[in-house]
Amino acid sequence: MKPKILAIIPARGGSKGVPRKNIRDFAGKPLIAWTIEEAKKSKYLSRTILSSEDEEIIAVAEQYDCEVPFVRPLILAQDDTPGIVPVLHAIEQCPGFDYVVLLQPTSPLRTVEDIDGCIEKILYHQADFCVSVTEPEKSPYWMYTMNEHEIMKPLFKLESIPSRRQDLRKVYALNGAIYVAKVDKLLQEKSFLTANTLGYVMSEEKSFDIDNLRDFKVCEYLHLENLDS
Numbered sequence: 001m002k003p004k005i006l007a008i009i010p011a012r013g014g015s016k017g018v019p020r021k022n023i024r025d026f027a028g029k030p031l032i033a034w035t036i037e038e039a040k041k042s043k044y045l046s047r048t049i050l051s052s053e054d055e056e057i058i059a060v061a062e063q064y065d066c067e068v069p070f071v072r073p074l075i076l077a078q079d080d081t082p083g084i085v086p087v088l089h090a091i092e093q094c095p096g097f098d099y100v101v102l103l104q105p106t107s108p109l110r111t112v113e114d115i116d117g118c119i120e121k122i123l124y125h126q127a128d129f130c131v132s133v134t135e136p137e138k139s140p141y142w143m144y145t146m147n148e149h150e151i152m153k154p155l156f157k158l159e160s161i162p163s164r165r166q167d168l169r170k171v172y173a174l175n176g177a178i179y180v181a182k183v184d185k186l187l188q189e190k191s192f193l194t195a196n197t198l199g200y201v202m203s204e205e206k207s208f209d210i211d212n213l214r215d216f217k218v219c220e221y222l223h224l225e226n227l228d229s
Helices: 031-040 055-063 084-093 112-124 183-189 213-228
Strands: 005-010 047-051 099-102 129-134 144-146 152-154 173-182 198-201
Touching: 005 031, 005 084, 031 047, 031 055, 031 112, 047 055, 047 084, 084 099, 084 183, 099 112, 099 183, 112 129, 112 173, 112 198, 129 183, 173 183
Parallel strands: 005 047, 005 099, 129 198
Antiparallel strands: 099 173, 129 173, 144 152
16 A cells, blocks of 8 residues: 655744745745645655745745645744754644655755655665765765864774775765655654664755855756756
8 A cells, every 4th residue: 555655844934044045036936946846746745744833934835835734833943943843743733644754945956856766765675764865075084173282183093094085985964855754663763863764865966955145056056057958
């Protein structure tokens, strides 16, 4: 039987890095619209909802046919609110699903192929958790810390650190684009990141996560460049 999968798009009104970024114009549409539209193309998602406390964001999401079954309480939309909290709240408000998918609107270059690919991976492996990752531009094996005297110490203690990138062990970083979990397991763990979480690899080009105005401009440039190519 086909599993019931709930997609949650969290978007609160407060944003210090880029004011009102979730509804700021991005390549001709509100930023959040790009995530809504890709989610609606998915062949696996049973229902896609918005979680927000902000009336303007809610109105914009509804313009793009995203369901808004509840208004998020203000207490769950603060600067210091852990990211998992609105997800658990949404699951509570919308029960009866087998899996949940978290799609943050700050990843506008993520496509439906990525969304469905991550879902397919968790279903194929019958896993409990799967999150999107990408290979970072800079390897942590070449990173250092500095003590109070500004003396550099390698982040990793290796006998010999390879001088060529291709000789380094591959590492992956969370890109914030897609988080998938079995609902019952997420309610137990209260985190998508566990000892058994699978990684779904996305390209660096599609892994930009908007945190500040520079990120916003870079993402918009890349998106428009892709449209022209």
